[in-house]
Amino acid sequence: MIKKSFPVVGMHCASCAKLIERCVSKVPGVISCSVNYASETASIETEENVKESDIQKAVEGAGYKALFSQNGNSDLKLEDIKQIELKSLKVKVIVSSILSTLLVIGSFPEWFGIRVSDLVLLFLATPVQFWAGREFYLATWSGLKNRTASMDTLISIGTTAAYGYSVFSMMGIVEGMYFDTASVIITLILLGKYLEAKAKLHTSDAIKKLIGLQAKTARVIRNNREMDIPIENVIVGDLIKVRPGEKIPVDGLIVGGQSSIDESMVTGESMPVDKIVGSNVIGATLNKQGSFIYKATKVGKETMLSRIIEVVKEAQSTKAPIQRMADLVSSYFVPIVLMIAVITFTVWYLLGSPFMGFVSLVTVLIIACPCAMGLATPTAIMVGTGKGAQHGILIKDAASLETLHKVKIMVFDKTGTLTTGRPTVTDVILDSKSNYLQIIASLESNSEHPLAQAIVEYAKEKKIKLLKVGSFKAISGQGVTGVINGKEYFFGKFDQKTNETKKLENEGKTVMALKSGGKVLGIIAVSDVLKENAKEVIESLSKKGITTWMITGDNQRTAMAIARQVGIKNVMAEVMPEDKANKVSALSHMPHGKQHTAFIGDGVNDAPALASADVGIAMGTGSDVAIESSGVTLLNKDIRSVLTAINLSRITMRVIKQNLFWAFGYNVVLIPVATLGLLNPMLAAFAMAASSISVVLNSLRLNKARV
Amino acid sequence: MDKILTAIGGTGLVIFIYWFFFGKKDESVGVTYSQVKIEVSGGYKPSVVKIKKGEPVKFIFTRTDESSCLEEVIFPDFKIKKYLPLNEKVEIEISPSKAGEYEFHCGMNMFHGKVIVEK
Numbered sequence: 001m002i003k004k005s006f007p008v009v010g011m012h013c014a015s016c017a018k019l020i021e022r023c024v025s026k027v028p029g030v031i032s033c034s035v036n037y038a039s040e041t042a043s044i045e046t047e048e049n050v051k052e053s054d055i056q057k058a059v060e061g062a063g064y065k066a067l068f069s070q071n072g073n074s075d076l077k078l079e080d081i082k083q084i085e086l087k088s089l090k091v092k093v094i095v096s097s098i099l100s101t102l103l104v105i106g107s108f109p110e111w112f113g114i115r116v117s118d119l120v121l122l123f124l125a126t127p128v129q130f131w132a133g134r135e136f137y138l139a140t141w142s143g144l145k146n147r148t149a150s151m152d153t154l155i156s157i158g159t160t161a162a163y164g165y166s167v168f169s170m171m172g173i174v175e176g177m178y179f180d181t182a183s184v185i186i187t188l189i190l191l192g193k194y195l196e197a198k199a200k201l202h203t204s205d206a207i208k209k210l211i212g213l214q215a216k217t218a219r220v221i222r223n224n225r226e227m228d229i230p231i232e233n234v235i236v237g238d239l240i241k242v243r244p245g246e247k248i249p250v251d252g253l254i255v256g257g258q259s260s261i262d263e264s265m266v267t268g269e270s271m272p273v274d275k276i277v278g279s280n281v282i283g284a285t286l287n288k289q290g291s292f293i294y295k296a297t298k299v300g301k302e303t304m305l306s307r308i309i310e311v312v313k314e315a316q317s318t319k320a321p322i323q324r325m326a327d328l329v330s331s332y333f334v335p336i337v338l339m340i341a342v343i344t345f346t347v348w349y350l351l352g353s354p355f356m357g358f359v360s361l362v363t364v365l366i367i368a369c370p371c372a373m374g375l376a377t378p379t380a381i382m383v384g385t386g387k388g389a390q391h392g393i394l395i396k397d398a399a400s401l402e403t404l405h406k407v408k409i410m411v412f413d414k415t416g417t418l419t420t421g422r423p424t425v426t427d428v429i430l431d432s433k434s435n436y437l438q439i440i441a442s443l444e445s446n447s448e449h450p451l452a453q454a455i456v457e458y459a460k461e462k463k464i465k466l467l468k469v470g471s472f473k474a475i476s477g478q479g480v481t482g483v484i485n486g487k488e489y490f491f492g493k494f495d496q497k498t499n500e501t502k503k504l505e506n507e508g509k510t511v512m513a514l515k516s517g518g519k520v521l522g523i524i525a526v527s528d529v530l531k532e533n534a535k536e537v538i539e540s541l542s543k544k545g546i547t548t549w550m551i552t553g554d555n556q557r558t559a560m561a562i563a564r565q566v567g568i569k570n571v572m573a574e575v576m577p578e579d580k581a582n583k584v585s586a587l588s589h590m591p592h593g594k595q596h597t598a599f600i601g602d603g604v605n606d607a608p609a610l611a612s613a614d615v616g617i618a619m620g621t622g623s624d625v626a627i628e629s630s631g632v633t634l635l636n637k638d639i640r641s642v643l644t645a646i647n648l649s650r651i652t653m654r655v656i657k658q659n660l661f662w663a664f665g666y667n668v669v670l671i672p673v674a675t676l677g678l679l680n681p682m683l684a685a686f687a688m689a690a691s692s693i694s695v696v697l698n699s700l701r702l703n704k705a706r707v
Numbered sequence: 708m709d710k711i712l713t714a715i716g717g718t719g720l721v722i723f724i725y726w727f728f729f730g731k732k733d734e735s736v737g738v739t740y741s742q743v744k745i746e747v748s749g750g751y752k753p754s755v756v757k758i759k760k761g762e763p764v765k766f767i768f769t770r771t772d773e774s775s776c777l778e779e780v781i782f783p784d785f786k787i788k789k790y791l792p793l794n795e796k797v798e799i800e801i802s803p804s805k806a807g808e809y810e811f812h813c814g815m816n817m818f819h820g821k822v823i824v825e826k
Contacts, residue, residue: 081792085775139774142749147731150776150817193775317781317788327816334817335728339721346717350710374815397786 001031002050005043007067008035008059016064023062027054042066052235053222067232079208082201089194096132096190099124100183107180118170118177125179129163133186149334151371157338158365159185162681165358176355178362185366185685192689196371199696203379205703206386210309213265213284218249221293238296242287250283250299257292261285266305268392269636308635311394311627315385316378320398322656323377326663330370337368337671344675356677363674367684368667371692376659379699384652387702392635393645400631403615404649406596410541410642411584413601413609414552414559417619418566418639419528421602423451425458426509426529429500430522440514440524442467443482443491447474451510454526479512490515494523508561527558530565537639538567544646551575551583551609580609588614600642602626617642647707655702659695666691741765747780747791748772751811751820760824763802769794779814782822788814 008020017035020042024033029050035042044055052068059066103124109115130137136159139152162182168174217228221239231249234240239255242248248261260272263285272288275281281294283303300306319327341364348357381398388395395401415421430436441459444452445466459466470483479492494501494513501511501523509527513520538548549570552559559573572583580599588597599606599613602620607629610616616630620637627633634641670687673679736743736753741763746752747770758764770777770791781788785801801822803809809822 082790135773139749139772139776142772142774144749146748146750146752146754147727148750148818149728150774152774152776197775313788314786317783317786319783323816330815330817331819332729335724338724338728342717342720342724346713349713349717370817371815374817378814378816 001045002048003043003045005041008040008042009065009067020059020062020064023058024055027058030055053233056233068235079201082197086194086197086201089190089197092132093187093190093194096128096183096187099128100180100187103128103180103183107177121177121179122167122170125163125166125183128183128186129159132190133159136186149338151334151369153334154337154365154368155185155189158362158681161358161365162362181362181681184682188682188685188689189366192693195689196375196692196696199693199700200379202700202703203382203696204386206383206390207309207312210305210312210389213247213305215247215249215284219243232300234296234299236296236299239293240296241291241293242281243291244287244289246287248281248283248285248287248294250296251303252281252283252294252296252298254279254281254292254294256294257290259290259292260288262288263636266308266392267635268390268641269638307624307627308389308394311396311633312385312389315395315397315401316382318381318397318399320377320381320402320656322402322653322660323398326373326376326660329664330373333368333370333373337364340368340671340675341365348677353677359681360675360677362681363677363679363684364671366681367670367674367679367688369663369688369691371688372663372666372695373660375692375695375699376663377656379696380652380656380659380702383699383702384648384655387705387707388645388648391641391644391648391707393641393648394627394633394635395645396627396631396633400615401649401652403596404598404632404646405653407546407598407615407646408595409547409549409587409597411549411551411587411597411599411609411613412568413580413599413606414550414554414562415528416602417600418530418534418550418568419562420531421528423454423510423526424529425454425524426527427504427523427525429524430514434521436514436522437462438464438467439484439489440491440522442469442484443472443480443489445469446472446482447480449474451512451526452480455524487516494520496520505557506561508558528562530562531637531639533638533640534566537643540643542567549587551580553577577605578608580606581612584609585612617645644707651705651707652702655699659698662698663691663695742767744769745820746771747777749774749777750818754820755823756821757823757825758803760806760826761802761804763800764822766799766801768797768799770797776815777813777818780811781814781816782809782811784809 020035021033024030024042024044027050029047031045031047033042033044056066056068103121105112105114106116106121106124133156136152136156139150140156143149143153159182162178162185165174166177166179169176215231218231218234219226219228219241220234221241226241234250240249240252254275254277256277258276260274261281262272263269263282266282266285284305298304341361344364345357345361348354348360381401384401385395412418428437437459441456441464444455446469467484472480472482474480475492479490481488481490491514492512494511504511504525507527509525511523511525514522541548547570548568549572550559550563550568551572553575554573556573559571563569563571575583584597584599588595596614598615598617599609600617600619601610602618607625610618610630615632617632617634618626618630619634632645634645670679674684736756742765743756744767747768749772768780768791770793773793777791779788779790780799782799782801787799787801789797789799791797803822803824806824806826809824810819811822812819
């Protein structure tokens with residue numbers, strides 16, 4: 001028995017709920033159904049073989065809509081809430097700007113020539129103080145109840161002091177009017193908050209873009225009928241048809257047809273990938289040419305795109321080690337500023353200038369801005385991780401992003417990371433007039449050995465037709481024999497050493513020979529080949545001062561050959577998979593001190609080594625194991641992504657350092673200036689608003705940076 | 708005379724501020740049920756929650772404070788970041804497998820709370 005609940009839309013009264021209950025209960029296999037009108041959900045109990053699509057049809061038959069496996073959209077709803085909050089903030093900014101402008105005009109008759117009574121000023125300042133500034137008071141009050149303080153505390157105390165002073169002045173107790181100061185401060189800070197909130201919306205642009213990649217509908221084939229249904233209603237096992245130029249709705253496996261698919265939006269792979277029956281397809285990628293039918297294997301939150309979005313969101317909630325200092329400061333900051341403000345006033349008073357003391361008190365409270373410190377790291381991490389995801393680089397947490405730029409040693413796994421991992425025919429030494437290649441390919445087409453597949457593929461490329469092979473036999477560890485056109489052949493291991501074969505073997509190649517009647521007819525060499533750009537990547541890493549290592553389970557000779565080709569000097573060969581992790585951690589704890597080490601491997605077999613490095617980088621995969629055990633997952637197979645990831649880390653850290661420098665520097669310099677009475681309170685409000693905005697804008701710059 | 712009064716008043720106020728903000732003790736509650744309600748208003752109430760190891764706990768946050776400072780809550784150790792819409796319940800479930808102290812805080816890390824996981 002399965003219990004399930006799902007949202008139902010379209011109900012407008014309690015009797016609709018009853019109707020749906022009746023219709024759904026009639027579906028064969030449904031044991032019970034109850035529909036809640038208030039929460040717009042239905043809960044059902046069914047037998048195991050009941051399909052969601054049948055339930056859906058029943059609900060639709062009653063005139064409503066059932067939404068199974070909703071996903072992704074909750075983020076968009078939050079976006080709406082934020083937009084509404086922004087709008088109300090905007091109204092406050094506009095109204096208080098107008099009132100503040102009038103106040104400034106009225107407060108300086110010597111400049112503007114308009115003299116108004118103090119009552120008019122009070123009348124203009126009060127709405128700004130208590131309506132526009134209401135949120136500062138509310139936050140201060142709830143903070144005080146909790147014995148905590150925030151930026152709001154500083155602003156409400158600062159502006160209340162200015163406002164209250166002016167009211168006393170109207171009563172003739174003190175001299176001077178500060179209504180304009182209080183209003184301008186509130187207006188500027190609200191304006192700053194508004195601009196900051198607007199800019200902050202863009203820090204999650206990357207995630208919004210990823211969500212936006214999703215197709216809206218899918219063309220599924222159910223009961224031999226094609227129909228377009230919303231992507232939320234696609235279930236595992238659905239057959240889906242995709243035409244040229246269309247987006248692939250969910251993850252699945254091709255069961256008919258073939259095509260070339262642009263996966264760049266998800267994996268960052270720039271070249272379209274050819275897919276045939278049996279190939280996996282990824283949801284949200286683009287079908288270039290050719291139609292095909294595929295079976296949905298992952299839907300809703302299980303799809304690769306949803307997982308990517310999840311990982312990015314998780315990473316954005318983690319803390320970078322560099323943030324620790326800022327955290328410590330910001331949790332003590334506000335109370336300390338309050339004390340500094342009191343001391344400032346007292347000292348000025350004792351020096352005989354209570355008036356200066358008062359202005360300085362207000363300025364100190366307004367200039368101190370813990371916001372910029374709080375925003376410095378998280379905003380940059382948000383933009384940085386999002387930017388990575390757009391390039392097919394998944395960063396698990398902020399700490400990995402930070403460590404990556406400190407890496408001094410990079411250990412590459414050989415097979416599948418530096419090399420393609422697929423053996424390829426590299427040398428063919430045969431009589432060109434003979435049909436020996438045809439014979440070899442025909443023999444090998446009966447074998448399942450990976451080296452055999454390389455040869456068959458090579459023959460396919462040369463458009464060679466295969467011959468019929470009789471009495472085929474595979475001799476383990478040696479090769480294969482078979483009869484073609486009445487003649488017996490052997491193809492396999494070649495143990496005679498000639499200069500030629502020695503040279504090939506030194507290059508790390510596997511040499512095989514075709515023999516018949518004890519006579520050698522020809523030689524073919526096969527080897528794993530370097531990935532495109534592997535050499536350039538190793539070169540640029542050494543230019544950056546990073547030492548590269550290669551680690552492999554292969555024999556010394558093959559390992560050395562590949563290392564020579566790619567330009568790596570340090571090689572660890574014949575390392576058993578379980579020892580890789582020890583070797584990697586040994587490298588990072590060399591006797592001359594700790595060196596940050598990264599391990600780059602394929603993610604599935606190398607999980608322990610990935611986890612033991614300071615940063616594990618998994619390549620060419622989006623599997624859960626890889627994401628769990630590595631700090632960085634490269635979704636494509638392009639080895640240049642390693643450089644992109646390092647660059648991303650470098651520029652993100654640079655932005656964070658700039659932000660922290662600016663945020664701290666601003667307070668360190670301006671608070672003393674304010675205590676000395678050298679700053680106008682209104683200028684202080686402007687500077688404070690500017691400091692938070694500049695930090696957010698600096699982080700957003702990462703969006704445009706080239707990596 | 709007024710100078711002396713101001714000096715005494717100023718010093719007293721500084722001491723008061725110090726005592727008021729730094730001298731407070733965290734309110735803590737132990738939970739034996741699977742859920743705990745946390746009011747978000749000028750901080751987290753309660754700000755320290757004690758739970759048992761291995762038992763999943765659902766936190767229900769309700770933000771009643773308009774200050775945007777508190778609009779997000781983050782559990783860095785559990786990789787959870789949630790936006791808290793004003794006056795709406797937001798549920799966060801964690802199930803720590805290790806004993807220890809886990810911090811949670813607002814989006815800009817100025818307001819703090821703690822989950823103490825006991826063996």
